[in-house]
Amino acid sequence: MSLTSINPLNGEIIRTYQEDSQEILISKIELVHRTWARYRDTSLAERANLLLNLSRLLDERKVELAALMASEMGKPLKDGLAEISKCAAVCAYYAANGERFLADQLIETAASKSYVTFQPIGVVLAIMPWNFPFWQVFRFIAPALMVGNCGVLKHSSNVTGCALAIEQVISDAGFPESVFKTLICTSENINTVIEHQHVKAVTLTGSTGAGKKVGEKAGSLIKKTVLELGGSDPYIILADADLEKAAKVCADARLINNGQSCIAAKRFIVLKEVEALFTTLFKTAMAEKVTGDPFGDDVQLGPMARVDLRDELHQQVLKSVAQGAVCILGGRIPEWEGTHAFYEPTILTNVKKGNLAYDDEIFGPVAAIISADSVDEAINIANDTPFGLGAAIFTQDARIAEDIARNRLVAGSCFVNEGVKSDPALPFGGVNQSGYGRELSLFGTYEFVNIKTVYVK
Template identity: 50%
Template sequence: MSMLSINPATGQIIQSFSTWQTDAIDTVLSQVESAQTGWALLSFEQRSVYMRKLAEIFRQRRDHYANLINDEMGKLLKEARAEIDKCVLGCEHYAAYAKTYLADEDIASDASRSLVIYQPLGTLFCIMPWNFPFWQLIRAAAPAMMAGNTVVLKHASNVPRCALALEEAFREAGFPENTFRTLMITAAQAETVIADPRIAAITLTGSSTAGRSVAAIAGQHLKKCVLELGGSDPFIVLDDADLECTVAQAVTARFQNMGQSCIAAKRFILVDAIADSFVRHFKAGVDQLRSGDPKAESTSIAPMARTDLRDSLHAQVKRSLAMGAILLTGGEFIGAQGAYYAPTILDHVRPGMPAFDEELFGPVAALVRVKNAEEAIQLANHTSFGLAGSVWTRDTTRGEAVARQIQAGCTFVNGVVKSDPRLPFGGIKESGFGRELCYHGIREFVNIKTVWVS
């Protein structure tokens, strides 16, 4: 079986890779397990030297890696550069703060001395998606490795060149041999790796369906896992919002990365008093987006990552229209080649429609109209997902009060949702469990151990 690297802008095959046989997987797992013992014995200061060097590799090869991302999953080149910049930030953050985050804690008890220490679990298996092929891996691997774990990666099958480039970057940064390895394997083979006793824990970023499968296998083998899954994030616009600012941010929040982000705004919940004005200006903003070569700075609409993903999105749009949603713009394939889909706005979306109930992983905005803030909160929470959301209002006190009532792992007030190494990130409900980033993320894959001394 082979993995194909296909340029989604042209549909052309870039390169083909053969998937590994069982003996190759077995060899690498043994090598990484063996490497973990020595890696864990290094001090935080010693590990941070390698992590800072990795940040420097990303900084120096920014354009090279950005072009790899652009070629394999179609991300706009300017957005791909920003993704690499974020990798630099993530590496440098954990190089600087891992020691503080995992410092021993003295706690008073009936002992002469009692303390909590944090020790690595072993080897972490990272199952990563294609939409942020470098950042998704770094935000999991950087804290895990600074904690003393080793890492093996199973990347999405459509970004094999990015997967191999990541291994190369760790190697160029001088990390001890086999502390980070990429496995060229299928989803079916990944199930065997999860069960392998040389794997201590698993982290997955992907769909809710994939999350259920991974959690079931991990649970069967009593292994820790963190799941960062899908989302249907609400973008709540209250009646006192600054519409000019809000609309500009709304276009970014929905169409950045072609809407292929778990934390992209998906459901725009609009209070009636401002709904018509918002819709008019939002459509005007969307109409200014231009498709084209994703390497060109003037392009704002890139292709979707794969044609099958575009086809699935289009089916969701058609089913929503058949159920009463109103098409304001888009809803069609564009271009003679590649996986391009027109930026789309569906108005008068309501519960029961795919555009409301399901995750729209692409450039489609679902507009939902409500009477007031109370109904906005109710519909924002009327979803099986719980990853993120945002609230837009001139009154930040009011905005925070609404944000506190949204059932999600994070809610932003007057800001587009983003991940930040300084803040924990993750979801609830069908958006998964566990946290990445900040000290919460680095403590997911350690043994939180009590030491009691009399």
């Protein structure tokens, strides 16, 4: 079987890759394991220096890597450049902080000496999506390499070129050969990889459905997992919010990566007394976004990553309208000559419980506006979801905002007067159907290590 990368701008085939046979998959895993047997003995200082090399190399190659993203999944070039810069930053972050994070922690007990030490566990399998084809991988592999683990990557089939580029840049940075390998395979063969004795843990970013399957398989083998899954992030707009600022931030948050992000804003819950004005401002901010060729200088939205995803999104919009939502912007597949997977920025109003746009995750440039009569109702609507990845609230009352963010919103990250985003210094992850475990920061460092107690009498 072969895997094909298709340019979502024009439908042209970029390259076709031959899928790894089961024998090749197994040989790659065993090669990485043998590498780990040596790499685990490197010093923290040596690992930090290698990560700094990797950070510098990413910066040097960011133009070519961003262009690869633009071709394979339609990300505008300037957004791709920002993504590679973020990957470089997370490598530098762990290089600067890893030794401190992983230092032995002395614990006073009845022993003459007792402490906790953090040791690598081996080969970690990463199953990653296409939407941030470099960042999703580097937020896993940077801390993994710092703690002394090695990695194998099963990337989304439409960004195989990005996966191989990641493997190459890690190798070129001076890491031991085969500290990280790309597995060219489909989801049908992933159980073979999870079952392998040398795969000690699995991290997955993707849909809730995929997370359930991988979590069940890994759990049956008593293998640790971190799952970062879907989201239907609510953004609450209170009556005293700076509506002009909120509208611009919300438009950016909805359309980040063309709306193809787990932490993109999806449901906008607006107090009824300011709903009309916010909707007008929000519509203007959404309509102003420039859509086109991702290599264009002023382009803010490229095509969606695949035609089937665009078509599925359009069906979600049509069904939502049939259920009573009102489309006030977009809602159409553009009929531009020579284009392929574009979809117009879209706003749905009159969205209520029972409507698909209220209940489901919509993965694309479609916003749902939901009216609330009170602050309490707005919070209840925000939490009325099976997900719990991110949330945001807009108000000029800092005390109320922090109380709602800290105590009343159910999500892994809550932002005030700002769109939800990830940062190397902050833990990232969700609750409920959005998954479990944390990536990034100190907390992400500890997900895939043996937290070992040593007791000396």
